[in-house]
Amino acid sequence: MTSESLVVAATLIAFGIIMAGVAFGSGIGDGIVASKAVEAIARQPEARPNIFTFLFLGVGILEAFPIISIGIAFYLLLVVAKVPTLLSHIPAGH
């Protein structure tokens, strides 16, 4: 196993772990915010525009770091390990 293939294998695994972590974390975080928003609207329906604003505000702020993680994960995949160019070297017909 050459060191280059080791780097590519590690990058693929790292990409998968980062994506799983991002999806899990932001899913739980957004779920908590959205559930509280739905509860608040159910208690007081006339406050709906206000709560809608705060819902998107909360989601936007807390999605900042997950999106940064996605950006770094794609950077690892595309620039460090150059996975698509490797895939194009696999002969067609598989």
Place this chain on the structure above:
Amino acid sequence: MHEQIGEHLVWNLPVLGTVHSDTIVTTWLVMIIALLFFAWIGASYRSPRVTKRQAVLEAVINYIADMVTGVLGEEGERFVPFFIALFIFIFLLNQFGVLPFKALGLPFGGSPTADLNTTVSYALMVFVMIQVVAIRKKGLKYFAHLTKPFAWLLPINTLEELVRPVTLAARLFFNIFVGELLFIIIASIVTAKVMVGPFNLSLAAAVAPFFIQFFNFFVGTIQAFLFTLLAIVYLSLAIAEEH
């Protein structure tokens, strides 16, 4: 594919060095379009009849003005034009990436906020504006707020102050850039005509960019709104009066 992502056409200017020409040209184009569009709306104010475009524009401006005065109070009135301009311009810059100028080979196109230079300069502009306004209002005693409530919190408070423009810039940049990146990846799957056995993956994936662009439009609006709102909140924290 790496050549398409994150690569910008460059100009080599004598004093400024290497600049991203497609970002600059696209920003100029959006500026011209925005000026013409708002001049067109403003021209309808000559006649005394209220038109639909006036109503839409005034709804947007009232929304932001209410947000500003709601957070900042009475003295927020003089900042309202700045935040209106910030919101509308960042919104237009974010949405401009939907139009496929770059794929057609033109030297502009793509969202300027997908370039870190744009977002960092806007975040720095907001940061400097907040510091200058706070110093003009409170004098140099403004920096005493870094030692509230305890003096040994000085490094933590300073770090928090300095990290704010960094997160503003990074949030806006990464949201828009990852949206464009996802679009490019799905588009490259579509053009590569991938067949998984008898199943034509490219054809099935051709529907995805449509929904991705909807999502990008949504994210662009939210991020523009969020940038403006966070700038307002940071300003209100800086010029807050002691109780």
